[in-house]
Amino acid sequence: MDWGSIIESLFRGLIGESFIVFALAAIGLNLHFGYTGLLNFGQAVFMAAGAYGLAMMVATIGPAANRNFGWDLSESTLFWLGIFVGVVVFPVVFALIMGIPTLRLRADYLAIVTIAVAEIFRIVVRSPTPSIKKWTNSSDGLTGFSGTFYDMSPFSTQDRYLFNLFTGNQMFLVIVGWGVLAIGATICWLLIRSPWGRVLKAIREDEDAARSLGKNAYSYKMQALILGGVFGAVGGMIRAIGFSVAQPDNFITDVTFFVWVALILGGAGKVLAPIVGASLVYGLLNFSDTFLREGVAAEVIPESIMTGTQVGQVRFMLMGLGLALLAAFRPQGIFGNKEEMALDDR
Amino acid sequence: MISVLLRSLGEPSNGRATHISHQRPGRRPTWLTTLLGFVAAFVAILAVNGTAMAQNGEETVGGTMRAKDAAGEKIFVEGVEFSVVDVDGNEVGTATTDAEGVWLVELPGPGVYSVLLDTETLQGFELRNPDKNPLTGVEVQPSTNKNTLFPLGERVVGESNSIRAVQLFVDGIKLGMIIAMCAIGLSLIYGTTGLTNFAHGEMVTFGAMTAFVFHVTWQIDFLGTWMTSLAFGAVMAVLFAGIAGGLFNRFVWKPLRNRGASLISALVVSIGLSIFFRYVFLYQFGGRAGFYRDYRIGQQVEFFGLFTMLRKDIFIVVFSALVLVGIGAALSRTRVGKAMRAVSDNRDLAESSGIDVEQVIRYVWIVGSALAGLGGVLFGLTENINWEMGFRLLLLMFAGVTLGGLGTAYGALLGSIIAGVFIQMSTLIIPGDMKNVGALMALIIILLVRPQGLLGRAERIG
Numbered sequence: 001m002d003w004g005s006i007i008e009s010l011f012r013g014l015i016g017e018s019f020i021v022f023a024l025a026a027i028g029l030n031l032h033f034g035y036t037g038l039l040n041f042g043q044a045v046f047m048a049a050g051a052y053g054l055a056m057m058v059a060t061i062g063p064a065a066n067r068n069f070g071w072d073l074s075e076s077t078l079f080w081l082g083i084f085v086g087v088v089v090f091p092v093v094f095a096l097i098m099g100i101p102t103l104r105l106r107a108d109y110l111a112i113v114t115i116a117v118a119e120i121f122r123i124v125v126r127s128p129t130p131s132i133k134k135w136t137n138s139s140d141g142l143t144g145f146s147g148t149f150y151d152m153s154p155f156s157t158q159d160r161y162l163f164n165l166f167t168g169n170q171m172f173l174v175i176v177g178w179g180v181l182a183i184g185a186t187i188c189w190l191l192i193r194s195p196w197g198r199v200l201k202a203i204r205e206d207e208d209a210a211r212s213l214g215k216n217a218y219s220y221k222m223q224a225l226i227l228g229g230v231f232g233a234v235g236g237m238i239r240a241i242g243f244s245v246a247q248p249d250n251f252i253t254d255v256t257f258f259v260w261v262a263l264i265l266g267g268a269g270k271v272l273a274p275i276v277g278a279s280l281v282y283g284l285l286n287f288s289d290t291f292l293r294e295g296v297a298a299e300v301i302p303e304s305i306m307t308g309t310q311v312g313q314v315r316f317m318l319m320g321l322g323l324a325l326l327a328a329f330r331p332q333g334i335f336g337n338k339e340e341m342a343l344d345d346r
Numbered sequence: 347m348i349s350v351l352l353r354s355l356g357e358p359s360n361g362r363a364t365h366i367s368h369q370r371p372g373r374r375p376t377w378l379t380t381l382l383g384f385v386a387a388f389v390a391i392l393a394v395n396g397t398a399m400a401q402n403g404e405e406t407v408g409g410t411m412r413a414k415d416a417a418g419e420k421i422f423v424e425g426v427e428f429s430v431v432d433v434d435g436n437e438v439g440t441a442t443t444d445a446e447g448v449w450l451v452e453l454p455g456p457g458v459y460s461v462l463l464d465t466e467t468l469q470g471f472e473l474r475n476p477d478k479n480p481l482t483g484v485e486v487q488p489s490t491n492k493n494t495l496f497p498l499g500e501r502v503v504g505e506s507n508s509i510r511a512v513q514l515f516v517d518g519i520k521l522g523m524i525i526a527m528c529a530i531g532l533s534l535i536y537g538t539t540g541l542t543n544f545a546h547g548e549m550v551t552f553g554a555m556t557a558f559v560f561h562v563t564w565q566i567d568f569l570g571t572w573m574t575s576l577a578f579g580a581v582m583a584v585l586f587a588g589i590a591g592g593l594f595n596r597f598v599w600k601p602l603r604n605r606g607a608s609l610i611s612a613l614v615v616s617i618g619l620s621i622f623f624r625y626v627f628l629y630q631f632g633g634r635a636g637f638y639r640d641y642r643i644g645q646q647v648e649f650f651g652l653f654t655m656l657r658k659d660i661f662i663v664v665f666s667a668l669v670l671v672g673i674g675a676a677l678s679r680t681r682v683g684k685a686m687r688a689v690s691d692n693r694d695l696a697e698s699s700g701i702d703v704e705q706v707i708r709y710v711w712i713v714g715s716a717l718a719g720l721g722g723v724l725f726g727l728t729e730n731i732n733w734e735m736g737f738r739l740l741l742l743m744f745a746g747v748t749l750g751g752l753g754t755a756y757g758a759l760l761g762s763i764i765a766g767v768f769i770q771m772s773t774l775i776i777p778g779d780m781k782n783v784g785a786l787m788a789l790i791i792i793l794l795v796r797p798q799g800l801l802g803r804a805e806r807i808g
Contacts, residue, residue: 039610041617101793108542108613109793112744116786119741129777253737257621260614316625324618327611328602 001294006287012165013286014279020177021047021239022282026262026274027184028231034268035192036224037204039107042098042114043259045121046091046229047236048251052125052136053086054079054237055246058145060135079148086237091229094121095222103221118253126248141247149173149241170242177238181275184231189271191227200224232259254316261323267336276334289315406491407459407484408450411443413471413498422447423471423498427464431480432457442467446637450491459484461494471498513653514770520659520728522746522766523666528721529743529758530673531591531714537690537753538703538710540609541599544616546718547740548623552590553583553719554726554735555627555636562639576638580723584716591715595708620737627733635730662724669720670759677755682709690753742769742782745789751802760800 013019025043032038062078065071073081098117102110124132126139136142155161155168166174191197202210203217211217240246258281266277292311295301306314326333407430411423422443429440430451438459439451453459462480465473473479474497486492532546557579560566565574572578598619602612648654655663677683688696689706697703725739742765750761765785772784792799 039613097790101790101797105793105797107610109748109797111542111613112748113790113793116741116744116789120783120786123780123783127777127780129779254621257617260617264614310629313625313629317622317629320618320621320623320625322618324615324622327614327618328607331608331611331614 001291001298001300006290006294008165009290010283010287011163013282013284015174016165016282017170017173017177017238017242018286019279019282020174020181021235021242022259022262023181023275023278024177024184024235024238025232025259026266026278027181027188028228028235029259029263030268030271030274031188031191031200031224031228031231034263034270034273035197035200035204036221037107037207038103038221038225038228039111040098040114040225040228041111041253041256041260042094042116042118043228043232044251044253044255045094045114045118046232047239047255048118048121048125048246048248049090049094049229050086050233050235050237051240051246051251052142053090053233054082055142055145055240056135057082057085058148059142060137076148076151079145082145083237087230087233091233092226095226095229099222099225103218103225115253115256118251118256122248122251136248139248141245141250143245145246146241146244173238173242180234180238184234185271185275188231192271196220196223254319257323258319261319261326264323264326264331264333267333269337270335273333273335285315285318288318405453405456405486406450407453407461407486407494408441408448408491409494409496411447411449411496411498423468425467427467429462429464431460431462433459448637453486456486459486463496468498474498509652511771511774514773515767516653516655518767518770519763520663520666520766521770522763523663523670524721524724524728525739525742525746525766526670526759526762527666527724528718528739529747529762530755531710531718532743533747533750533753533758534686534690534710534714534755536747537755538686538693538707539599539603541612541616542609544613544740545594545620545623546714546743547736547738548620548627549587549591549715549718549736550722550725550739551624551627551731551733551736553587553722554731555631555722556586556719557583557723557726558636558638558731562636576723576727579638580720583719583723587719587722588712588716591711591713591718592708594715595711599711600704600707620740624734624737631733633733635732636726637730638727658727662728666724669717673717674756674759682706686710687755690755738782742766742785745785747799748789749792749799751799754799754801757799757801764800 025047028046029040029043032040032043058075058078062073062075062081066073094117098110098114102113125136127133127136128138132138150169150172153169153172155171157168160167161171192200199210199215199220202213202215203220207217210220236251239250243250262277262281263274264277265281266273266275289311292301292306292314293308296303296306296308296311411426413421413423424443424447426443426447426449427440428442428449428451430438430453432438432454438454441449441451443449460480460482461484463473465476465479479496481494481496484492484494528546528550531549532543535541535543535546557576559579560582561574561576561579567574598615599612602615607615647657647660677687685696685701685706686709688699688701689703689710693703696706721739722736725735729735743762746762746765747758748761749765750757750759765788768788769781769785773781776784
């Protein structure tokens with residue numbers, strides 16, 4: 001067994017791209033669930049919104065607009081436009097679709113509808129119907145939108161950085177990601193300390209009481225849904241840039257559940273919880289994944305018990321089991337306060 | 347106020363008080379046992395790893411003939427004849443596709459072969475690449491099965507739109523009844539315990555796979571060949587799913603209720619279990635789709651020149667109609683059925699009028715899961731068996747149940763059938779591969795217009 005690669009993979013999980021992506025998505029989910037009490041099980045669709053907003057703008061919509069309207073938008077203009085579309089336009093649209101029918105209803109209706117919207121988006125995007133495939137390229141996904149980003153990289157593509165953990169491009173992505181994460185966490189912290197954030201918490205604790213004090217709970221919940229969605233979209237965009245592809249199967253429903261595990265492990269309702277949660281989740285996952293893979297490859301684990309392809313499935317099993325056990329036995333997570341935030345019934 | 351009332355409806359607020367009085371002083375070990383049980387089950391699953399779909403060690407060439415029918419649904423083409431010729435031009439074998447479109451020719455050894463498809467037997471379909479028939483230069487490595495591909499285009503015969511609508515309506519009724527059978531449990535569990543059980547879809551998969559294991563993988567027949575029939579597999583599926591439902595209630599949900607866990611954390615637990623079991627199924631059975639063996643009643647029967655049905659589909663429709671009518675009668679006539687509806691309607695009132703609520707919940711879990719298992723077998727019979735079939739169906743169940751009214755038993759029936767018809771009929775307008783989108787969109791629109799569902803009471807749910 002190659003312990004070097006196991007340790008390396010552990011550290012990549014703790015601080016690498018996946019951690020950044022899922023920490024950002026979990027900050028968004030924390031705004032939804034931890035502070036406002038919204039049961040969003042479609043965070044994946046917000047992530048997909050970020051990825052596809054950027055990818056479609058650069059790879060399909062932008063060039064089509066250039067062709068049809070005779071515009072001359074350069075790729076880097078389209079890139080910045082795409083960031084706007086992916087971070088603002090798409091998430092707002094999805095949040096409105098999810099929120100308008102359900103935010104007046106009991107919490108579990110939102111849960112059902114968010115999953116439904118995530119599935120709708122995934123099915124539509126991967127549809128081979130020509131009129132849709134033209135824009136989204138079906139299950140192969142869109143590529144060729146991350147060039148502008150990597151062109152800005154000051155790191156050499158030849159070298160490896162940070163104790164050989166990252167290539168130059170990865171290093172650039174990770175540093176930008178850390179920056180975005182720091183800004184995001186600060187914004188979240190400031191928002192929650194503001195009067196606006198206090199109203200969100202009031203809605204979480206007792207929506208009727210908040211309403212009776214003249215607060216428009218529906219509107220506040222919608223704002224929280226949109227804002228949390230924006231964080232998810234930033235995460236999804238970083239994921240797409242990291243893979244250099246926006247693919248429907250990178251945003252399956254299970255992705256949402258990973259975000260949930262990260263949030264609940266950290267402790268919903270605390271600013272730093274999603275970050276620590278995502279780091280631990282990915283550290284542990286990468287460790288167990290590489291450990292099992294190395295074990296299978298070195299035939300320490302016999303093939304009759306586990307084959308290479310099954311290792312990837314164990315990760316999901318652990319994730320599901322972890323989510324169930326956490327929710328049942330320690331709903332407040334590591335940092336959470338049981339009185340304040342115990343996944344309580346709303 | 348109403349929300350408080352509703353909350354007390356779903357969440358056993360006074361039920362919690364009674365349970366606490368029953369509790370033993372040492373309640374920590376109870377959940378510790380549950381935790382250990384989970385870990386043990388997990389280790390056991392990893393240790394007992396059966397690969398369900400094994401291959402034999404000889405060289406074969408084969409394939410699956412798939413096509414899309416008028417509704418855009420994948421179907422398998424039966425009765426297509428193939429012959430395989432070696433490099434010297436000698437025919438080494440022939441085969442005909444079965445009801446699942448599968449054909450297989452055993453070869454004398456590794457080498458290069460060519461495969462010829464008899465276009466006369468194509469049942470009205472056309473080859474997409476006619477020049478690739480015969481398929482030459484098929485290289486077969488030692489002890490492998492070489493898969494060949496003959497893509498099919500649209501069926502040549504056209505149909506008018508109104509006839510297609512009738513056909514889709516009938517298909518929709520069939521799908522709707524399967525959804526209904528699976529969804530009754532979902533709705534009753536919600537009604538009696540307030541739990542939105544996201545793991546219900548896995549019970550559907552579990553049923554389908556139990557039947558598959560008895561019918562295809564193990565084929566135990568020490569009491570005669572009837573033990574390998576699908577009917578016996580289905581009985582076993584119902585039995586095992588019912589037992590599993592009972593065990594879940596006893597060892598997961600009842601302890602959670604007794605600890606006074608909130609509905610939200612119970613919901614998250616159900617989601618966790620759903621992921622866990624879905625990937626256990628994938629681990630055990632692999633990502634490939636399975637089919638029930640020799641269900642070869644693939645003949646089509648035509649009705650009034652309006653629509654055709656496979657004979658197995660006629661069976662499914664009649665059988666599920668009988669089951670659903672039986673369920674409806676049981677809910678309205680029997681004591682247990684009435685008690686189920688009473689608890690769903692108003693738990694506190696039911697309890698105070700002397701109904702043993704915990705017992706009713708137990709029955710709901712057992713019956714609901716057994717029905718989900720049966721629904722899984724029927725669903726596996728119409729489409730295929732795979733690890734995420736239940737999860738796919740779950741969203742359709744939610745659509746149906748919400749349409750009919752969450753928590754109402756008859757609402758689940760009605761809503762699911764409407765959802766099924768809607769899904770199939772929507773392919774008149776949208777492409778077949780996106781038909782589930784229609785149902786999910788309908789779910790969102792229903793919540794906008796009539797959030798309590800068709801048969802739900804008009805009250806504020808929020």
